[in-house]
Amino acid sequence: MERAGxxxxxTALMLxxxxxxxxxxxxxxxxxxxxHKGFLMLLAGYAALMxxxxxxTIGGFICRLQVVRLDGRAIDWPxxxxxxLGCFLSLVVAGLGFLWIVFDADRQSWHDKIAGTVVVRVPKxxxxx
Numbered sequence: 001m002e003r004a005g006x007x008x009x010x011t012a013l014m015l016x017x018x019x020x021x022x023x024x025x026x027x028x029x030x031x032x033x034x035x036h037k038g039f040l041m042l043l044a045g046y047a048a049l050m051x052x053x054x055x056x057t058i059g060g061f062i063c064r065l066q067v068v069r070l071d072g073r074a075i076d077w078p079x080x081x082x083x084x085l086g087c088f089l090s091l092v093v094a095g096l097g098f099l100w101i102v103f104d105a106d107r108q109s110w111h112d113k114i115a116g117t118v119v120v121r122v123p124k125x126x127x128x129x
Contacts, residue, residue: 001066001068001120001121001122001123002120002121003106003107003118003119003120003121004063004065004107004119004120004121005101005102005107006098006099006101006102006107008063008065008121009063009065009098009101009109009119010098011059011063012057012059012060012062012063012065013059013098014059015058015059015062015063016043016046016047016057016058016059016060017043019046019058019059020039020042020043020046021039023042023046024038024039024042040088044084044085044087044088045084047080047083047084047087048077048080048081048083048084049080051067051075051079051080051083051084052075052076052077052079052080055067055068055074055075060119064121064122064123064124065119065120065121065122066119066120066122067083067117067118067119068117068118068119068120069115069116069117070116070117070118071116075117079115079116079117080115082111082114082115083111083112083114083115083117084111085111086110086111086112086113086114086115087111089110089111089114090109090110090111096110097109097110097111098110106118107119
């Protein structure tokens with residue numbers, strides 16, 4: 001399958017950010033020592049859960065993206081958690097880990113490299129669920 005590029009992946013991420021922001025607004029008791037910490041923890045937890053259970057997030061479903069392992073096996077908990085935690089590293093260095101997708105021949109972000117995953121575009125007509 002074709003590997004997903006930077007802009008489609010960022011579109012999916014922004015959709016997921018909106019979904020988690022709405023969840024934080026609806027569930028104001030989610031605070032984890034400050035609104036930003038709670039938001040980032042909830043976003044990472046949501047992503048890891050969705051990657052493990054469905055191979056994609058809601059934003060990924062809308063953009064027809066799926067996370068797959070390089071070795072072809074299903075996403076397991078260690079892979080999902082490593083990828084979610086790796087997103088913090090990709091973000092903390094001025095987002096360079098995400099921008100890496102543009103320059104990498106395999107279109108992998110830093111968190112993809114850490115977890116041994118890639119994001120692919122699912123052809124129309126193929127089931128995402």
